Amino acid sequence: xxxxxxxxxxxxxxxxxxxxxxxxxxxxxxxxxxxxxxxxxxxxxxxxxxxxxxxxxxxxxxxxxxxxxxxxxxxxxxxxxxxxxxxxxxxxxxxxxxxxxxxxxxxxxxxxxxxxxxxxxxxxxxxxxxxxxxxxxxxxxxxxxxxxxxxxxxxxxxxxxxxxxxxxxxxxxxxxxxxxxxxxxxxxxxxxxxxxxxxxxxxxxxxxxxxxxxxxxxxxxxxxxxxxxxxxxxxxxxxxxxxxxxxxxxxxxxxxxxxxxxxxxxxxxxxxxx
Numbered sequence: 001x002x003x004x005x006x007x008x009x010x011x012x013x014x015x016x017x018x019x020x021x022x023x024x025x026x027x028x029x030x031x032x033x034x035x036x037x038x039x040x041x042x043x044x045x046x047x048x049x050x051x052x053x054x055x056x057x058x059x060x061x062x063x064x065x066x067x068x069x070x071x072x073x074x075x076x077x078x079x080x081x082x083x084x085x086x087x088x089x090x091x092x093x094x095x096x097x098x099x100x101x102x103x104x105x106x107x108x109x110x111x112x113x114x115x116x117x118x119x120x121x122x123x124x125x126x127x128x129x130x131x132x133x134x135x136x137x138x139x140x141x142x143x144x145x146x147x148x149x150x151x152x153x154x155x156x157x158x159x160x161x162x163x164x165x166x167x168x169x170x171x172x173x174x175x176x177x178x179x180x181x182x183x184x185x186x187x188x189x190x191x192x193x194x195x196x197x198x199x200x201x202x203x204x205x206x207x208x209x210x211x212x213x214x215x216x217x218x219x220x221x222x223x224x225x226x227x228x229x230x231x232x233x234x235x236x237x238x239x240x241x242x243x244x245x246x247x248x249x250x251x252x253x254x255x256x257x258x259x260x261x262x263x264x265x266x267x268x269x270x271x272x273x274x
Contacts, residue, residue, distance in 0.1 A: 002030040002086070003175070006108035006203040007076070010038040010096060010130060012121045014072045015114030017147035019079055021268065022112060025153060026085050028178040035076045036090045038097070039065045040121050049082065069093065079260050096130055105273055106139040109174050115144035115262045119218060124223070127262050141171045141272035143187075150269065155184040161198030164242030164274055171272040172240045173210045180237070181212040188216075191225040228260035240266045248256055 007022060009015055025031050071087055080087040092100055096119070105111050110133075119130040127135065135142055157172075159165045173180060186207065188197045197203070199220055207214045217229065231239055239261060261269055 002032050003109045004107065005031050006034045006036060006104050006111045007033050008038070008101065008111060008113045008118075008134070009072050009076070010040075010113075010134075011117055012040040012068050013117045013121045014075045015117045015145070015147070017116070017149040018112050018114045018145040019076070020149050021143065021145045022085065023079075023083050026083060028176075031085065033080065033085055033087045034090060034104060034108070035073065035080075035087060036092070036101065036109060037069055037072055038119075039093075039095050040068050040119075048100070049177045054233045058120040066093075075152045078196040084121060098133055102137050102139060103132055105137075108140045111138050111140055113142065113144060114204075116147045116244070125263065127259060131262075135271060141168075141175060141270060144269040144271065146266060147267065149268060150236050152179065152235070152238040153182065154238075155179055155182050156231060156237055156239050157184065157186050158239065158241040159186050159188050159197075161188075162242065164244075167274045168240055168270070169207075172270055175270075180210055183213045183215075184211050185215045185217055187219060189219045189221065189227055191220060191222045193220065228264060231261060232264055236268065240272075242271070242273060 003025070003160060005022065005025065009020065022031070022033060077087065077089060079085075090100075090104070100253075101111075106194075113134065114133075115126055115131070118126065118134065119128055120126070122128055122130065135144075155172075157165075157169055159169070184207075186197075186203065195218055200216065204216070219227070221227075231237070261267065
């Protein structure tokens with residue numbers, strides 16, 4: 001038995017941090033990885049081409065795109081073979097296509113991508129519109145990895161008492177049972193003086209069956225204002241959270257702390273939405 005992983009590379013640079021996370025998965029249990037590659041988008045070059053009626057500049061852009069794609073695919077294949085990871089490279093070759101990502105993620109256990117390099121050639125500020133669309137559209141949990149990924153030594157779980165946050169916790173237990181023996185902290189954030197956490201007794205009972213060392217904390221501040229700073233100060237951690245978006249543009253809007261965590265590229269983020 002092995003996990004089916006969808007590895008997505010979109011843009012000019014190969015996401016080495018995301019691949020290093022794949023290696024850590026392989027060290028814990030066997031995985032099978034499908035590499036899905038999307039062409040980079042050279043906006044400046046396309047603007048230039050739009051002003052020129054001849055075909056040659058467009059052909060040069062397409063040739064450059066294919067060279068980048070070939071190099072990224074080659075790096076993926078070479079490293080998979082080097083680290084004994086079973087893999088397959090998706091046959092498609094072209095620009096971003098949400099429908100392809102949706103279809104492949106439907107039959108994957110988890111999607112792994114770079115939160116830093118995903119179409120960074122379009123917009124360095126993450127999550128950009130393409131990353132937002134990928135996160136919203138994916139039909140499996142997503143792990144968003146910074147390029148300086150290091151092995152996780154501790155897990156934090158964002159909890160708000162909703163079914164979405166419990167769903168994310170359950171999906172994490174299924175996907176990464178080897179991480180449930182790490183020190184784990186359940187974090188409830190609410191700007192109020194009271195110390196109560198919703199359904200704490202039942203939450204304790206549930207997590208006791210799945211985690212070796214679980215703590216519970218309530219942070220008394222606005223998550224959208226301070227949580228990313230608080231979690232960003234932690235070293236070698238992974239954050240688990242549910243998602244609440246209804247469209248690519250409203251995605252994470254209610255819980256913008258997750259968007260801030262992505263934009264700061266400091267820690268890995270596990271997102272699962274029901």
